[in-house]
Amino acid sequence: MQVCYVAYVSGIVQGVGFRYYTQQQAIKLGVTGYAYNMDDGRVEVLACGEQQQVERLLAWLKVGPKSARVERVLVEPRAVKDIVGFRIRY
Template structure:
């Protein structure tokens, strides 16, 4: 079943390749969506795809890449959204 989740990741998550690493992982899991920096220092991540793979990616977000220091990940299920790829911005 396809699902979409929106996550807000806080901590040391900007300037540590969090978005690029998120894109690599999302591609490995066959997910679409995006990862964007927010003005408050968080990273917003939209994940769209098979529920099992979205769950794996949500787990990964709790750690992120080695340089990151994730403090919290707030997630919410959102209506299904169709994206053709995973973008960063």
């Protein structure tokens, strides 16, 4: 089943390669979407794909790369979108 979620990741998640590592995980899992640095210091991640793979990425976001310190992840469902690839948005 195809699903889409947006996750808002709080903590020390900017300037530590968070978007890059998220992109690598998403590509490995076959998840599409994007990672974006928000003005308030959070990272917004849109994750679309097979439910099990998206859930794996969302679980990874709660830990993140070693360089980051994730404090909180808020996840909201979104309408399923047909997105190609996973990109870093600027």
